[in-house]
Amino acid sequence: MNQIRFAAIAMILLLSAGDAFSQIKKHVTLEDVFKSDVFSQKAVYGINWMRDGKYYSSLRRDVTGPKVVKVNVATGDEEAVLIDGGALGINFSSYAFNPDETKALIASEVESIYRRSSKGIFHVIDIQTSQAQKLMDGEKIMYATLSPDNDKVAFVKDNDLYYVNLSDNQVKRITQDGEWNKIINGAADWVYEEEFSMSRAFEWSPDGSKLAFIRFDESEVPEFNMQTWGKLYPEDYKFKYPKAGEKNALVSIHIHDLNNGNTVKVDAGDDEDIYLPRIYWTGNSDKLAYIRLNRLQNQLDLFYSNSTSGESQLVLQEKSDTYVDLNYNDDLRFLEDGSGFIRTSEQDGFKHVYHHGNDGKLIRQITKGNWEVTNLVAVDEKAKKLYYISTEKSPLERNFYVIGLDGKGKKILAGNNGTYRINMSKDKKYYIADFTNAETPLKVTLHEASGKEVKVLEDNQVLRENVNKYAIGKKEFFQFETVDGTSLNGYILKPENFEESKKYPVLMYVYGGPGSQTVTNSWGGSRDFWHQHLAQEGYLIVSVDNRGTGARGKDFKHMTYANLGKYEVEDQIAGAKYLATLPYVDSSRIGIWGWSYGGYMSSLGLMVGSDVFKTAIAVAPVTTWRYYDTIYTERYLQTPQVNAAGYDDNSPITHVNKLKGNLMLIHGTGDDNVHFQNAVDLADALIKADKQFETMFYPNRNHGIYGGNTTWHLYSLMTDFIKRKL
Incomplete structure (x- = not known):
């Protein structure tokens, strides 16, 4: 009897232990994140x-x-x-x-x-x-594009523009002077592609009878030389890269008439030191529109041009004491009835939507408020409605709205706490919504225009189930005030088994560049799950959006104009000091890491904030803005000839003597964007200042530092450094 009772008790204990064991959640490993793709999501x-x-x-x-x-x-x-x-x-x-x-x-x-x-x-x-x-x-x-009349395809080959007649497969060459590192027809040069977010530089007219294209003469642009490794004798790769203050390509707009074979040059004014980053057919094959920016990008002009003569007239002009951010306001839509256009602008202090007549005169400002329209989704001319995404609920979120073209009847269509992206049907009767938040992976749903859900297209159920098997910490959002009273947004990621009585080291993650955000209520990628791994190893992960970042209006974003690095780093230091006041933070072990602009911030922060930060990792950092390209750098700093102090005062190279903590410098030698030269010059300055640091270069890898085993190697390297030095 006792034996039976003992066996029963043993079985109960065994089952209880098994049940408890089954509830134990896994730790996120580096292999899970970077080799097994356990946390990759479907779209x-x-x-x-x-x-x-x-x-x-x-x-x-x-x-x-x-x-x-x-x-x-x-x-x-x-x-x-x-x-x-x-x-x-x-x-x-x-x-x-x-x-x-x-x-x-x-x-x-x-x-x-x-x-x-x-x-x-x-x-x-x-x-x-x-x-x-x-x-x-x-x-x-390159850039093969069907004509609207169905019988031709235009494309770029060897820097020249062509089209082919599909009926007989006959190829017509429009330009004859294309040449590597000299002349480009119909495709963007390096700096336009990178900084104006464009690559194809030609457009079919609505009736398919004409091709408008941009020509780049980069003959006088200085060449940058990158060596590629892996052969007995390394090879040179030379391409045109205009660094701040140097010569840009001379740009011009041309219109080719397929019927008569004539090509006319559009009149864009006498000043050659300009940018021509956008061309648009207005819905009429007789009229092309284009945007012109001056070199300092503080004046934007919209022109109409006659497609036969090339004669142009100014339609709209916008000026700023700082800069007019074309990429951020790239929402120009010409109305199909030819009555005018819709555009976005920051001119009232926040990015909003404006309705203009065909003559450029303002009809009305459609959206208003101390929030921003981040994306103009669609214009329904028949129903006189406009669909857009905005930050009205919070700068950390993106929600979907509809409003009348008269500025009335605003209604939220998709308002869950989180981040939406919207793809709307051409007839404006349906839309597909991509939704995430910090706790929810991508969910793709089909909706009627009213907002009613029709069907779930993807809910990432497998990923949700996988995530539930792991000890995932919750991302907590917070705010704090800097010494001047500015309120900044941040998030903190704690270990799942967080104990407030313990003291934890902190790793801050920063980007911080103009108009950017790292603090948003959205699902993260592999980098976020690397942060989860570090949290489980006992680190608090924190990110703070400093002054100069996006979604909080023009004054907040443009605060850093002509002085990149100063206020941003001050705010990261203020964030670290705020964290040091928390009872569960070990103030002697606060580190910071970032990539690209974030690498610039982390390296500068470790030097300027040497009494606050113990450790920093700088991946592919800009170390002096003198080495970066014209369009991006001069937009925020003017030229080095005009504003030398803005380039030098907040360069990490200037502050190497202040380094006390642990620095790891990482760069790819094949980085066409932020050149390896940045890392070389910072390393040289550190050596001259007798400062010890660690470094890793990745042969032939570009700005993203990936390919083959690279990502695994990189994050393993950074994990080891953090564990040793923080």
């Missing part, structure tokens, strides 16, 4: 709304290859396969339809060049017959 790729509004197309892959499928909006069901890569024998990675959706252009064997540029093999697909027409006999070309 819905290649969504394009079809013209009748009843369907959208989507790119998906299965075992037989890529497919473009046709999805019924009302039911969410796939009704047809429009392009079957397996059947065609083409492993394509992108597609685009012509306006009437009878043809599609697909790209395969795509080869990246810089951040946005690429070349590949292109085929035109007849949707009805599934026949594939290979362009240029399979030679790799």
Whole structure:
């Protein structure tokens, strides 16, 4: 009897122990994050709304290859396969339809060049017959684009602009002077691609009879030389890179008439030291619009140009005491009825939407308030409504709204706490919402324009289940005030088993550049899960958005104008001092790390804040703004000829003598963006100042420092350094 009772008790204890064991959550390992992709999330790729509004197309892959499928909006069901890569024998990675959706252009064997540029093999697909027409006999070309009249494709090859007639496969060469490192026709140069977020520099007219394009003469732009390693004799790679204060490419706009073969140059004024970053057809093939910026980017002009004569007239002008941020206000939409245009501007102190007549005169400001419109989603001319995403609820969030073109009837359509991205149908009857927040991975849903949910397209259920198996700490948002009373936003990530009675070291993560944000209520990627790994190892992870960052209005963002680094680093130091007052923070062990602008901030912070920070990691940092490009740097600092102090006073190189703590300097030797030269010169200055530091270079890796085993090696390296030095 006793034996039976003992066995029963033992079984109960064993089951209880097993149940307790099953509740023990895993720790996030580096292998989970960087080798097994345990935390990678799924998305819905290649969504394009079809013209009748009843369907959208989507790119998906299965075992037989890529497919473009046709999805019924009302039911969410796939009704047809429009392009079957397996059947065609083409492993394509992108597609685009012509306006009437009878043809599609697909790209395969795509080869990246810089951040946005690429070349590949292109085929035109007849949707009805599934026949594939290979362009240029399979030679790799750039930016192939179907004409609106369905019978031509324009593209760039070897810096010249071409088009091909699909009916007879005859190729027409529009320009003749394209040459590497001298002349580019129809494609952006390096600095426009990087800083004006553009790569293709040509546009078809609405009727397909004309091609407008930008020509870059970079003959006088200084060359940058990068050596590539891995061969017996390293090779030089030279490309045109205008550093701050140096010569830019001479740019001009041209319009080619396919009917008569004539090309006219657009009149953009007498000043040649300008930027011409945008061209738009106004809906009328007789009239091209373009934007001109002066060298300091504090004056933006919108022009109309006659597409036959090239004569231009000024339509709108915006000036600023600091800068007019084109990238941040790149929302110009010409109305289909030809009555005017919608645009965004920071002119009232916050980014808002404005309605202008065709003559450029302001009709009304549509949105108003101490918040920002971050994205203009769609304009419904028939219903006289405008759809947009804004920060009205919080600068940490992005919600979806609709408002009348008269500025009345504002309504929130998607308002959960978190971050939305919206893809709206052409007829404005439906939209697809991508939603995340700090605790929720990507959820993709289909909605009616009213906001009513139709179907869940992706909920990342597998990822949610995986995350629940791990000891994931919660990201907590907070605010604090600096010495001058400025309130700053931040988040803190604590270990899941956090105990307030303990003292924890802190690692701050910073970017901090103009208009950026790291403190948002959104799901993170692999970097955030690396932070989770560090939290489980006993570190508090903190990020603070300093003055100069985005979503809080023009005054807050433009505060750092002409003096990059000063206020941003002051705020990071203030954040560290605030953290040091918390009872669970070990004030003697506060570190900081960042990448690119964040590497600039972390290295400068360790030097200027030597009494606060113990350790810093600087990945691919700018160490002197004199080495960075014209468009970005001069937008915020003017030229070094005008504002030398703005370039030198807050360079880490200037402050090497103040270094007391532990610095790790990391850079890729093939970084075409922030050149390895930045790391070399900082290292040289540290050596001269007799300061010890650690460094790692990654051969031939670009600004992202990835490829093969690179990411694993990098984060393993940084983890080891943090454990040793913090």
